[in-house]
Amino acid sequence: MHVTICYLSKRPVPPPLYGGGQRAMYWLGKALIELGHKVTLIAQPGSHIPGAELRPWPKPHGSDYGWMRLIPDSTDILHLRSVPLVPMPKPYVLTIGGNGEPGQQFPPNTIFLSRSHAALHGSTHFVYNGIDPAEYRCESERGDYAVFLAKASWDVKNLPGAIEVCRRAGVELYVIGSRNWPFGLQRRLPVIRGVRYLGMLGQAEKIPLLARARCLVFPVRWHEPFGIAVVEALASGCYVAATPYGALPELVTVETGVLSRRASDLADAVRHPERFDPSACVRRVTEGGFTHIDMARRYLRYYEQVLCHGELENNGQLPQTAAGFDANKLLEWHCGKS
Template identity: 35%
Template sequence: MKILIVNNTRIPATKYGGTERVIWWLGKELNRQGHQVTYLVGAGSECPFAKVLVFDPAVDINLQVPDDIDIVHFNYQLPGFHKKPYLVSVHGNPGFGELLDQNSVFVSGNHASRYGASAYVHHGLDPDDYPKPDLSGKRSYTHFLAKAAWRVKNVKGAIDIATASGNKLVVLGGHRLNFKMGFRFTPNLNVSFKGMVDNAEKSAVMKHSKALLFPVLWNEPFGIAIIESLYFGCPVFGTPYGSLPELVSREVGLLSNSRSVLTEGLKAADQFSNQICHDYAVAHFNLKQMADNYLRLYEDVLNRKNLNPNQPTLQVVTPKYLPWHKD
């Protein structure tokens, strides 16, 4: 099959780049399975296993898609495309009242259901992008992995949980002094900040971490940080919002919107098995599963089946910040 993967950013990801990582991993696995993959992506992109075309937002997308492509896989909503069969992966949380393409694919079951849709595919992790985890080594701190400037990611909650449980916290994706979301300074020296890190530094931190603290205050669509951390043997302590109950079973983490419950749970983090967490991630969130699930959807689209019964749209308005109990 000749597959065109479209996104309006550059690949490969050099720092965080969740969507960029996912489309890279997907293309790599599709190529490994014998499919011909082409990327239509931002200027400056490069890829050793696929042809790269430069996306131009000023040119009609129908004119940018090669004639010999079988199916187009968009990674954002791009109305007006009609040249070839296509589907659209939804990576974020579109707002209330926004009508999405009927062939939209979400990234978790919860994500899809919140938009009245049925099509979803979990992300899969590429172990080749990470060093081998040390599942028996000493672990001496916890970590937070997200864009800390986003209040919905609740880095303050993570800091409170770590401090109250007597654990140090390494924040990946934030700075001690932050002006992006209003002036914010964290004087707590129990917390170290690494800023936006690349895979090597991120992996070095997770390799020796007791747990991922992920007390998000919104409906998380998926959360690559979750499966990355599990891959390194780190249990997940987070809130029960969005995809988290779907991704984090009781054997690999604890979910609660109560700071005190998560704090007490974190004190007993060593009751979780690093090996079980790693094995769980490998079994449930791997590249082959992700690619195979997309290939089934590609076949449905090529057979002129609609992936969802109607145009997906957010069914219920939720508060900007979901409840977080500090007791």
């Protein structure tokens, strides 16, 4: 099958620093090629997927659909990451990475990132993001620090909550996803009350830190569509201390972490790494359906459904964000002592 992945954004595929969606599409293309399929990538100049043809398009998604001229005639199916506003010249699927606005409708061939993400948008179609576990390491000797891995400036990611959890636990917190200063000056700062701000890191710097970290602290306060940082941490042998929102109960088991709305519960988990086996965390990824190959095989089943039937079955209704749903409303979080 010839799959053309179109990712129109300001960042290349894969991104040099932040960008979980771009990285997921990189892993998808890589896996499709490993499974014997042909992949063309339409994305920012400088993008690359090993074995794929790049057809560069420098403009982010907008009203200019000139990129459609780049679609190879031999394409069987397009894989899009933004809602098309004009008819597509080829059959397509659309992956939605975020949460929609109240009442927002999506095309019938929309695929979400988790069971809970799909349900919030009136759908049953989802594919978990998968990572290439060969890119990650799990060290037997773990460091005495926890990691926060998310866009720190976004309130729903709850960096203050992660700091509170680690201060209660008496464990240093490494923040990956804070603002980068000129010349990397943020990395020269001393530890500030138990918190080390590392800025945005690429894979080469992030992977060694995850490989030795005690755990990931991920107290999000929104309906997390997936949580690729969680899977990256598990693949590195880190257990997870997080809130039970969105997809997180689908990712984190009792063997691989603790889910709670209470800072005190998460601090207790951070304080006791002996409760968790790093190898069980790695197996959660490799045996639990969260590898890039798992992701590609699920998408292939959806591609085949679209090619055979024209569109995905949605019981006669388009996927639609639940009425009254506010993606950015901060969900419950308890910082009290108990």
